[in-house]
Amino acid sequence: MHQGRTTLSKFLIQQLKGSPEQNDLAALLVDIAACIKAISAMTSKGMLGDVLGSLDTTNVQGETQKKLDVLSNVAFINTFSMGGLVAGLASEEVDDPQEIDPRDGSGRFLAIFDPLDGSSNIDVNVSVGSIFSILRAPEGRTPTLDDYLRPGSVQLAAGYAIYGPATMMVITVGKGTHGFTLDREVGNFILTHPHIEIPADTSEFAINASNERFWEPPVQRYVTECKAGKNDVRGRDFNMRWIASMVAEVHRILMRGGVFMYPRDMKDPSKAGRLRLMYEANPMTMVVEQAGGLGSTGRSRILDISPEEIHQRVPVILGSRNEVERIERYHRDYDSGADQRYTSPLFQERSLFAN
Ligand code: F6P
Numbered sequence: 001m002h003q004g005r006t007t008l009s010k011f012l013i014q015q016l017k018g019s020p021e022q023n024d025l026a027a028l029l030v031d032i033a034a035c036i037k038a039i040s041a042m043t044s045k046g047m048l049g050d051v052l053g054s055l056d057t058t059n060v061q062g063e064t065q066k067k068l069d070v071l072s073n074v075a076f077i078n079t080f081s082m083g084g085l086v087a088g089l090a091s092e093e094v095d096d097p098q099e100i101d102p103r104d105g106s107g108r109f110l111a112i113f114d115p116l117d118g119s120s121n122i123d124v125n126v127s128v129g130s131i132f133s134i135l136r137a138p139e140g141r142t143p144t145l146d147d148y149l150r151p152g153s154v155q156l157a158a159g160y161a162i163y164g165p166a167t168m169m170v171i172t173v174g175k176g177t178h179g180f181t182l183d184r185e186v187g188n189f190i191l192t193h194p195h196i197e198i199p200a201d202t203s204e205f206a207i208n209a210s211n212e213r214f215w216e217p218p219v220q221r222y223v224t225e226c227k228a229g230k231n232d233v234r235g236r237d238f239n240m241r242w243i244a245s246m247v248a249e250v251h252r253i254l255m256r257g258g259v260f261m262y263p264r265d266m267k268d269p270s271k272a273g274r275l276r277l278m279y280e281a282n283p284m285t286m287v288v289e290q291a292g293g294l295g296s297t298g299r300s301r302i303l304d305i306s307p308e309e310i311h312q313r314v315p316v317i318l319g320s321r322n323e324v325e326r327i328e329r330y331h332r333d334y335d336s337g338a339d340q341r342y343t344s345p346l347f348q349e350r351s352l353f354a355n
Contacts, residue, residue, distance in 0.1 A: 072115035087137035118245025129247025152282030199257035218330035
């Protein structure tokens with residue numbers, strides 16, 4: 001055992017000392033860490049653990065549930081139900097928010113989570129993750145839907161776990177973004193990445209390029225310029241990455257910079273985007289902003305959106321500050337008519353994309 005290693009518990013005691021709310025928040029994050037260790041143990045067993053494959057059920061999004069989606073969801077629900085710190089929860093895998101049994105629920109917090117993000121990767125042994133967002137619960141009454149539907153800027157804490165070659169937990173309580181690596185033999189999360197800072201500039205972008213024909217012109221412009229490389233307006237070459245796991249994508253950006261996009265597109269015009277605001281975009285944006293990056297829809301800051309429903313979708317552009325600002329500028333240029341170059345016939349009807 002190395003001397004001087006900072007465990008997650010010690011770190012939280014130091015960061016959150018003071019009010020009873022802060023003490024409880026520290027305790028809640030320790031509970032979440034225990035849940036993440038359990039999910040990490042399940043995911044790492046792979047085929048040996050009888051946890052791979054799909055079930056016959058679908059979630060509220062109409063997506064087929066994987067066994068691990070359901071097992072991870074149960075792990076989170078049990079953690080919050082038994083911990084006595086949470087008054088209600090909402091999950092990607094549950095249609096409506098659930099009140100925690102009042103016998104346990106003197107809790108000060110609401111927990112919103114995606115128990116297993118990127119689950120199309122499970123069966124092929126590629127990194128997946130869990131994402132969580134913590135809000136303040138109302139005092140002295142049962143939470144209502146409106147208590148959950150609050151902008152991401154009021155989150156008390158947010159974070160994710162990545163189940164990769166190493167399991168890591170990355171968290172923020174609004175005092176920077178910090179990364180912890182699971183020491184599997186000892187069972188502790190150890191502070192390995194204090195005060196993560198995303199470089200403001202990058203030469204790496206991540207987007208599902210098979211959707212290119214459905215993108216809006218500002219996104220087409222950005223990606224076209226990146227691909228054109230050093231002899232064009234960007235003056236340098238770019239790399240593209242796509243893991244199809246938002247957690248893995250954002251984690252890479254926290255480690256070395258980059259920009260991640262799942263923008264608004266025309267593939268299914270009834271959807272504002274693919275990713276979900278409350279348990280994907282909001283917590284990941286808080287983590288990214290606390291590391292010096294930005295999170296935007298292209299037209300507004302993600303954390304300023306007033307949610308209308310728990311499973312609301314939203315366009316997401318996340319990462320290195322100067323790149324996100326550039327993409328926002330391209331949206332403004334397009335919306336104001338200042339840039340006509342990327343107006344394809346698909347996009348001539350602006351009302352299709354009206355906010
Ligand atoms: O549900 C979210 C998610 O799995 C993200 O983790 C990931 O970024 C995205 O969907 C992958 O989308 P696609 O299947 O279009 O590549």
